[in-house]
Each structure stands twice: as structure tokens, then as C-alpha cells.
Amino acid sequence: MINKISDSLEQAVADIHDGATIMIGGFGNAGMPSALIDALIAQGARDLTIVNNNAGNGDTGLAALLKTRRVRKIICSFPRQTDSHVFDALYRAGEIELELTPQGNLAERIRAAGAGIGGFFSPTGYGTMLAEGKETRLIDGKHYVLESPIHADFALIKALRGDRWGNLVYRKTARNFGPIMAMAAKVTIAQVSEVVELGQLDPENIITPGIFVQRIVQTKEAQQ
Numbered sequence: 001m002i003n004k005i006s007d008s009l010e011q012a013v014a015d016i017h018d019g020a021t022i023m024i025g026g027f028g029n030a031g032m033p034s035a036l037i038d039a040l041i042a043q044g045a046r047d048l049t050i051v052n053n054n055a056g057n058g059d060t061g062l063a064a065l066l067k068t069r070r071v072r073k074i075i076c077s078f079p080r081q082t083d084s085h086v087f088d089a090l091y092r093a094g095e096i097e098l099e100l101t102p103q104g105n106l107a108e109r110i111r112a113a114g115a116g117i118g119g120f121f122s123p124t125g126y127g128t129m130l131a132e133g134k135e136t137r138l139i140d141g142k143h144y145v146l147e148s149p150i151h152a153d154f155a156l157i158k159a160l161r162g163d164r165w166g167n168l169v170y171r172k173t174a175r176n177f178g179p180i181m182a183m184a185a186k187v188t189i190a191q192v193s194e195v196v197e198l199g200q201l202d203p204e205n206i207i208t209p210g211i212f213v214q215r216i217v218q219t220k221e222a223q224q
Contacts, residue, residue: 004166004210005195006217009039012189016040016154021049023110023150023181024062025157028054031174033158033191034061035219040156046070051110051150053103053177055079055087063087071096075150077103100130105147107180113149114183114212122147155185159208159216162192166213167206175207182212189215 006012013036016022022040026032041064048071055076056063063086065071079087079098090096101109102124112120121144125131135146157178159168168190170178182188190208195218 002210003164004213004215005164006189006215009035009191009217009219010043012036012191012215012217013039013043013156015187016043016045018045019047020045020153021051021151023051023152023155023157023177023185025155025176025178025181026052026062027173027176028057029061031158031170031176031178032061033156036156036158036189036191036217037061037065041065041068044070047072049073049075051075051106051152051181053077053106054081055084055098057081058083059086066090066096069095073097073099075099075101075106077101077106102130106150107177109147109150110177110184111180112147113151114180117149119146119148121145150184152181152185153187155181155188157181157188157190159190159192161194161196161201162190162213162216163196163198163201163210164216165198166190166208166210166216167201168192168208168210168213168216169201169205170207179208182208187214188212189217191217191219193220194218 126143131145160171162168
């Protein structure tokens with residue numbers, strides 16, 4: 001019988017290894033899997049590469065993970081904001097590497113990995129520092145930059161409901177990067193507010209099919 005439900009957060013993240021590349025869902029706090037991040041902090045893996053839209057807010061969630069100094073590199077589109085003081089301090093001290101990627105390119109690089117695409121040409125970033133060292137091409141009179149897919153060892157995402165097969169539905173914009181990250185990682189771990197019986201999720205409303213999810217864990221964290 002297929003049953004992807006983990007008994008605890010600790011069990012769900014137990015095999016995340018040192019040096020892993022981890023995608024973490026969320027657009028700011030919306031859809032951020034805070035409970036899984038806290039479990040990862042407690043688990044102790046280090047030398048991590050994190051893929052996220054931003055670089056943490058305040059002192060909780062992703063920012064708390066960065067504060068442990070166990071993240072070697074972050075790939076994101078929006079590292080600095082009014083409350084990104086944890087990332088700012090680490091970056092200024094040379095304690096974290098940043099790969100800056102425009103938001104559309106970030107999403108497409110993740111999606112490309114899940115779709116098995118070896119690379120794509122994007123006009124975004126041409127003629128800027130972001131294109132340095134990358135192949136460029138003139139296509140139909142317009143300049144493009146070759147972008148590579150981003151693969152991950154693990155994806156930590158947040159959904160509203162899931163079943164034991166791993167099928168997921170999301171709450172409004174909390175969906176954001178979750179579906180494409182689930183497709184781009186070897187192991188996808190989803191925290192959900194509710195686990196339902198098979199058949200209770202309308203197949204027409206399932207956003208992430210269970211084939212892309214290896215583990216789900218129920219938490220009491222409020223949905224954002």
C-alpha cells in the first residue's frame with residue numbers, strides 16, 4: 001500500500017545530507033514551509049545550497065536557517081529587503097555565496113529541470129553582469145542568454161491538503177513555487193495542514209500529483 005505520510009517532521013527531513021541542494025517554497029512568508037525549515041535546523045545538515053525566491057525575512061523561517069551559518073550558497077531573485085538583515089550581514093562578511101537570478105528566469109530554470117529541458121534562451125539579463133560567462137545568441141533580431149535548469153536533491157514545500165499518495169492542493173497564492181519545485185527535486189517533502197482520505201481531493205483540483213511527492217507531514221501551522 002502506498003503511504004507517503006511521515007510520522008513526524010523529524011522523520012521527514014532525517015536523510016537530508018550535508019552538501020545538499022534544497023529548494024524551499026514560498027514568496028516571502030506566503031507558502032513558506034516554516035515547520036519543515038525548523039526541523040531542518042534541528043536536524044543539523046550543513047554546507048547547503050538553498051534555492052528560494054528571496055533570502056529570508058526577519059529572524060524566522062529561512063532567515064533562521066541562514067543564521068545557523070550552515071548555508072554555503074543561496075540562489076534567489078530578491079535577496080535584499082527592509083528586514084533581510086541576516087542575509088545582509090552574512091553576505092557583507094563573505095560568509096554566504098549569492099547567485100542572483102531574475103524572478104522569471106528562476107521560475108523557468110526550476111520548471112525546466114522538472115520538464116527535462118537541458119537549457120533555454122531568455123532575453124532577461126542580456127547586456128548585464130548577470131549574463132557574464134553565459135552563451136548568448138541573436139534570434140530573430142533579439143539577443144538572448146542561455147540559462148541552465150536548476151535541479152535539487154530535496155524540495156521543502158507547503159500545501160493546504162494532501163492524501164497518503166502525496167496528491168496536493170494549495171491555498172491561493174501560497175501555491176507559488178511549490179508545484180515546479182516538486183517536479184525539480186529528487187525528493188519532495190510537503191507539509192500540509194490536513195491529510196484527507198483517498199478520493200476526497202477532487203482530481204480536477206489537484207495541482208501537484210503524488211508522483212512528484214515522496215513524503216507529506218501534517219502540521220498545525222496556520223496557512224499563509
